[in-house]
Amino acid sequence: MTNHWVDIKNADLVLIMGGNAAEAHPCGFKWVTEAKAHRKARLIVVDPRFTRSAAVADYYAPIRAGSDIAFLGGLINYLLSHDKIHHEYVRNYTDFSFLVKADFGFEDGIFTGYDAETRKYDKSSWGYQLGEDGFVLTDPTLRDPLCVYQMLKAHYARYTPEMVSTICGTPQDAFLKVCEMIAETAASDRVMTIMYALGWTQHSQGSQMIRTGAMVQLLLGNIGKPGGGMNALRGHSNIQGLTDLGLLSNLLPGYMTLPGEKEQDFAAYLDKRSPKPLRPGQLSYWQNYP
Incomplete structure (x- = not known):
């Protein structure tokens, strides 16, 4: 959850997918009604x-x-093809301008490096081009x-309204x-939150759904702004509380992972988890691992 419940009152648009906040989180849903x-x-x-x-929605689809994912992919295609993105934001705060390795590719649903026999990927072609300075x-x-x-x-051009409607069953006019x-929230004075x-989260591809939603918010410049963000709705006494207090069997407080059996060296543990900046001056929450 990049923002918090109370901050939802600052949103100009609220998108609820994969949840039913009015029924499952009635106290938190108060802040949606405040925004309205x-x-x-x-x-x-x-x-x-x-x-x-x-x-109680203004529009239901x-x-x-x-x-x-198909619905969100169509949304990404719409934003890119209609130039409804926050240009200043994506240039300064995303990897929009980063150059990808030349041998990376995607064809017929498969990325480069796929081994059909083992059904695994060699991800050596997945990444960015680095200069002599390491950036x-x-x-x-x-x-x-x-x-x-x-x-x-190029990747999302295939997600046409026709394809979205076929896969999702959503009428094209509703989509x-x-x-x-x-798309209206690409403007600097408007912001959307996704709840x-x-x-x-409980779909087998739930992580990919959430990452795709985050990509939508980054294109619009809605991450890190009041009333924006990707906001997971959960009870603080269970899921969030377990994470904050380090009571999950695989996590330490602050979302830090436990070392694996082969990791017997503290420096190696930190080196693997503390990201190196991709650009000069880049900040990351995870750089605080040490």
């Missing part, structure tokens, strides 16, 4: 069921269970076909209406 009452925020609900959240090479013009921006456009409403819950 005081900021004239709009609420979009995308869900297989017409839930209690959908009942149906979707087939488990097809959220990532960039293209400030965003025209190089190997920069993340161009590769993202495009959601895209139009969300999700176990309707995303």
Whole structure:
């Protein structure tokens, strides 16, 4: 959860997917109603069921269970093809200008490095081009076909409204209406928050759903801003509390992982987990591992 419940009152648009906050989190949902009452925020609900959240939404769009990635992929394609992205934000705070390795590719649903016999990937081609100084090479013009921006456009071009409708069962006009409403938050004076819950996290591809939602928010410049973020809805006394207090069997407080059996050296443990900056001056929460 990048923001917090109270901060939702600062949103101009609220998207609920993979959750039903009005019913499952009624006290927290108060802040959605605060945003609607005081900021004239709009609420979009995308869900297989017409839930209690959908009942109070400004717009509801149906979707087939488990097809959220296709829906979000179509949204990404819409934002990129209609140039509805926050340019200043993506240039300064994302990897949009980073150059990807030349031998990285994607074809027929398979990325480079796939071994069909072992059904595993050799990920040596996955990554960025590095300069002699150890930092990532960039293209400030965003025209190089190997920069993340161009590769993202090429990858998501297949997610047309027609494909989204076929996979998700969402009527094209409903899907495009959601895209139009969300695209408005690419402006610097408007912000959207995404609220999700176990309707995303408990899918076998739940992590990918959440990462795709985060990509949407980064394109719009909605991460790290009041009223924005990717906000997982869970009870603080169970999931979040276990994480904060280090009561999960595989985590230390602060989301730090336990060392593996082969990791007997403290320096090696830190080196593996403390990220090296990709660009000069880059900050990361995880650089505080030591």
